[in-house]
Amino acid sequence: MKRVTFPAPLREGDRIAIVSPASSIDNRLVDDAIPVIMSQGWTPVVMPSALGSHGSYSATRRERLNDLTEALCDPTIRAVMCSRGGYGAVHLIDSLPADAVKADPKWLIGFSDISALHSFMSSLGIASLHASMCKHLAEFGADDPDNITLFNILRGSLPTYSIEARHDGNKPGTATGQLFGGNLAVLGALIGTPYDMFAHDDAILFLEDIAEPIY
Incomplete structure (x- = not known):
């Protein structure tokens, strides 16, 4: 099993960069x-x-x-939150400074198209967060359960999950492994590249997607 580096917990006053590596945002x-971050x-x-x-x-x-690149390399920035997904993050992963990112790991936060950046972080053995972006913070606020979970992880408190078997196809049990995953279409397009999440051994895989054509 590949060793995973977890970025350091955030402290009071730490800086969180907001970036838009893909589509434009309202x-x-x-x-x-x-103000939710503040x-x-x-x-x-x-x-x-x-x-x-x-x-x-x-x-x-x-x-x-x-x-x-600036957000990932600035030592005063301790987490990088993507404003939204969309399309475009995959254009960046081959040009990101891998050595600098490994030298000072920080939390990368987002989902959907941001899965390409999670794949980049995974290739370096650095944990990242498939979690709320600006829209969810803005629309649901600081008391939303998903946002609370994000804040707790950033402070160093990792969650545990217990999922009920609500479908006949679900098989209750326990498993041990490293958690990998993200958007199905994005991860599928990265198969066979250095960022292929499906190539990991002992992986617990999660996938998300919505409104994707059947191909």
Whole structure:
């Protein structure tokens, strides 16, 4: 089983970068997510291109890459929250500074298209968080159970899960392994690359997707 590095817990006053490595976001969602982050005692930092628009993307590939690279390499940033998914994160993974990221691991947060970035972190043996982004923070606030779980993990308290078997196809039991997963379409497209999550041994796999064509 591959050794996994967990980023250090966040402390009071730590800075969380907000990046948009894929599609553009309604800026009001970022504006409304900021006070939720601040309510936890952390300092949100909106990266230069996070609120931009370039076609369907938040910015050019170079601008998105610069934002993400700066956030991952800045020693004063202790977590990186993606504002949303969409499409575009996969454009960046081959150009991210692997050695610098490994030298100072920090939490990467997001889901959907952000699964490409989780695959990058996984390839380095660094844990990352398939968790709430700006929209969920903005719309559901600090008291939402999913957001509370995210905040607890960032503080160093890892959750446990007990899932009821509510379908005949579910088989109750226990398993031990490392948890890998993310968006089915994104992870499927990375099969056979250095970022292939399906290549891990002793993995407990989770998948999410919605409204994807049957192919």
